[in-house]
Amino acid sequence: MKKDIKIVAVISSPNFNGNTASLVREAINGAKEEGASVTEIFLANYKLEFCKGCLICNAKGKCPINDGFEEIRKLIYEADGIILGSPTYALEYNAVMKCFFERLGTYTLYTSLLGGKYAVGISTSYKRNGAKNVAKKLTSIFKFGIFERSYISGTLGVHTMVNGAQKKVCESNDDLKKANELGRKITKDIKSNNRYTLQTVIMRAVIALYLKPIFKNKEQKERASYYSLHQRGLI
Numbered sequence: 001m002k003k004d005i006k007i008v009a010v011i012s013s014p015n016f017n018g019n020t021a022s023l024v025r026e027a028i029n030g031a032k033e034e035g036a037s038v039t040e041i042f043l044a045n046y047k048l049e050f051c052k053g054c055l056i057c058n059a060k061g062k063c064p065i066n067d068g069f070e071e072i073r074k075l076i077y078e079a080d081g082i083i084l085g086s087p088t089y090a091l092e093y094n095a096v097m098k099c100f101f102e103r104l105g106t107y108t109l110y111t112s113l114l115g116g117k118y119a120v121g122i123s124t125s126y127k128r129n130g131a132k133n134v135a136k137k138l139t140s141i142f143k144f145g146i147f148e149r150s151y152i153s154g155t156l157g158v159h160t161m162v163n164g165a166q167k168k169v170c171e172s173n174d175d176l177k178k179a180n181e182l183g184r185k186i187t188k189d190i191k192s193n194n195r196y197t198l199q200t201v202i203m204r205a206v207i208a209l210y211l212k213p214i215f216k217n218k219e220q221k222e223r224a225s226y227y228s229l230h231q232r233g234l235i
């Protein structure tokens, strides 16, 4: 059973004490109660620039933009589990979260550096279904580990408009309880090395038959990606 469990919780809402942060922090409490050590990253406290699409990360293994993102990247790579929390904006996760995903870069995706990690998606919205969909979308990136997939421990979407009145998530014991349980679940999954075999079966077939052969040839422009994969015995 795994000990020293590290979880990173990324919050992309601009509201430090808003609805999304309330749920994520309760998930953090749940994770800590199960023995994980958790680092919260409140993205609004960072000055994140947009990805410039230079693809230098594929050759060098890091982003050339000097804005503090490498500090976040390191925490993500070292984590066993990642809790992602975004408000629902225009039916999607917000632009700050999108920027975070893009800054992880193609290097992270090509080399499956999220592989083997566990993920949880949390969102809040006004309307029914908005947040549920977005919570699921938040975990999509974890399905694209070409060589090593990640596992999704669960998602939670909470809408605040109920019968024409708006509820405060921080006062909603039911929702906080669900968030707490999700924090506990991701930690238990990490502890027990829960493989979620069905989540990965199709992707594993696509990888073996189609993607691995393509990536074997990518030694030039993508040399950092290639070496990372080679070193870890993935190609």
Ligand SMILES: Cc1cc2nc3c(=O)[nH]c(=O)nc-3n(C[C@H](O)[C@H](O)[C@H](O)COP(=O)(O)O)c2cc1C
Pocket: 013, 014, 015, 017, 018, 019, 020, 021, 086, 087, 088, 089, 090, 091, 092, 124, 125, 126, 127, 128, 130, 131, 160
């Ligand atoms: C720019 C913007 C776009 C939004 N778009 C949606 C939406 O498409 N659907 C919805 O149900 N709520 C939408 N909302 C409401 C927020 O999702 C909701 O208030 C959420 O709980 C805010 O989270 P926070 O307190 O963590 O900031 C939007 C709010 C803003 C500011």
